[in-house]
Amino acid sequence: MRQKIVAGNWKMNTLLQDGLELAKAVEELAKSKKCDAGIIIAPPYTHLAKVSEVIGEVKLAAQNCAAEESGAYTGEISPDMLISVGVEYVILGHSERRAYYNEDNDLLNKKVHLVLSKKLSPIYCCGEVLEEREQGKLFDVIKEQITVGLKGLSGDDMKNVVIAYEPVWAIGTGLTASPEQAQEMHKFIRDLLVEMFDTTVAENTTILYGGSCKPSNAEELFANPDVDGGLIGGAALKADDFIQIVNSY
Numbered sequence: 608m609r610q611k612i613v614a615g616n617w618k619m620n621t622l623l624q625d626g627l628e629l630a631k632a633v634e635e636l637a638k639s640k641k642c643d644a645g646i647i648i649a650p651p652y653t654h655l656a657k658v659s660e661v662i663g664e665v666k667l668a669a670q671n672c673a674a675e676e677s678g679a680y681t682g683e684i685s686p687d688m689l690i691s692v693g694v695e696y697v698i699l700g701h702s703e704r705r706a707y708y709n710e711d712n713d714l715l716n717k718k719v720h721l722v723l724s725k726k727l728s729p730i731y732c733c734g735e736v737l738e739e740r741e742q743g744k745l746f747d748v749i750k751e752q753i754t755v756g757l758k759g760l761s762g763d764d765m766k767n768v769v770i771a772y773e774p775v776w777a778i779g780t781g782l783t784a785s786p787e788q789a790q791e792m793h794k795f796i797r798d799l800l801v802e803m804f805d806t807t808v809a810e811n812t813t814i815l816y817g818g819s820c821k822p823s824n825a826e827e828l829f830a831n832p833d834v835d836g837g838l839i840g841g842a843a844l845k846a847d848d849f850i851q852i853v854n855s856y
């Protein structure tokens with residue numbers, strides 16, 4: 608069976624000391640979690656090395672990485688650098704990277720391949736903006752993001768890929784996809800994985816929901832058969848809320 612995951616994306620929040628406190632609190636609370644979901648946190652780059660020393664069983668993710676292995680790319684962080692500080696997952700294609708830093712599906716596909724070649728696990732994000740949903744283009748948009756972003760991967764590669772569906776209109780807005788909307792898209796993505804790979808890959812791929820997920824709505828979202836956990840933004844900045852979401856299983 609596919610793994611359940613709850614991942615916290617801290618985005619550009621917390622200074623190092625606050626981040627360390629938050630990570631320690633998550634680790635402490637995670638010890639008493641009441642379910643078998645894996646827990647991942649994605650602090651800013653500057654915190655990764657220190658945070659990795661205090662999180663025990665909690666796994667570490669980066670929020671992005673370079674598309675190149677090494678060299679003259681000022682300001683970039685390579686997958687090998689991430690590995691050297693204990694990172695195991697890399698969020699790729701978050702809608703904020705797509706919208707503000709012009710990351711497109713082809714670039715993301717390059718990053719996905721690089722990350723996998725280094726034995727890191729990409730958490731590959733997809734999601735439509737409100738206009739696309741209203742115009743009925745949501746499935747086309749997600750199909751394009753997934754087919755291009757995951758192009759050229761093998762079924763074996765897919766064992767290490769996590770997908771996150773994050774409708775852009777629900778991120779940081781307080782608007783959440785209804786459980787039905789989430790399930791509908793997660794099912795669509797899983798069916799697409801059958802077409803692209805096979806049933807085994809589709810059944811074994813973890814698909815997370817993200818977008819204003821919080822303690823009050825996590826349970827009804829996670830109750831859906833194709834929702835395998837969450838990618839949490841704002842509510843991941845409070846250890847209590849974050850672990851409550853984990854315990855919604």
Ligand code: 13P
Nearest residue numbers: 616778779818819840841
């Ligand atoms: P919010 O939970 O703050 O809406 O953010 C979701 C998100 O973007 C996680 O990557």
